[in-house]
Amino acid sequence: MASSTASLISLQSRPSMAVARISTAKPVQGRSFLSFGLRAIPSRRLRVSCAAKTETVNKVCEIVKKQLALAPDVAVTGESKFSALGADSLDTVEIVMGLEEEFDISVEEDSAQNIATVQDAADLIEKLVEQKQKA
The missing domain is CATH 1.10.1200.10 (ACP-like)
Structure with a gap:
């Protein structure tokens, strides 16, 4: 009954990190474990400027x-x-x-x-x- 779900979720406490993979493992004695894989994502800042003369x-x-x-x-x-x-x-x-x-x-x-x-x-x-x- 093992299933794997891929997802990308931004973390508010660490904007430069995001969840790359969420997966569940096979149940062990009635319990299942959820694991998260983190990877760095380059931050992109957008600056809008009117560019005055x-x-x-x-x-x-x-x-x-x-x-x-x-x-x-x-x-x-x-x-x-x-x-x-x-x-x-x-x-x-x-x-x-x-x-x-x-x-x-x-x-x-x-x-x-x-x-x-x-x-x-x-x-x-x-x-x-x-x-x-x-x-």
Whole structure:
């Protein structure tokens, strides 16, 4: 009465591991045993980006460098995180205010809290500028 079932089930506690095989063994003294085989599955992360224009990202980089008083040799790119550049919550508010002034937009508090990187800021700016032009 041995049966074997193949299945793939994601485990929430270990997203990089999944059950590759579930099988039951022959009953031994009225009991059957269930065994699980685990194998590593490469994690795939999907990142969706609006890919803001290069000029927008460059302006945001300049504003961030100015607001944080960074040395000219400090590299700021789209992937730069504000926290990694030494920005605290007050600095982030000042950066958002500088962006609002430069691009003549208004950033809602909820949206501002979701900005972690220069790219996040540039994407949001382009979205807000586009919405403003449609209105």
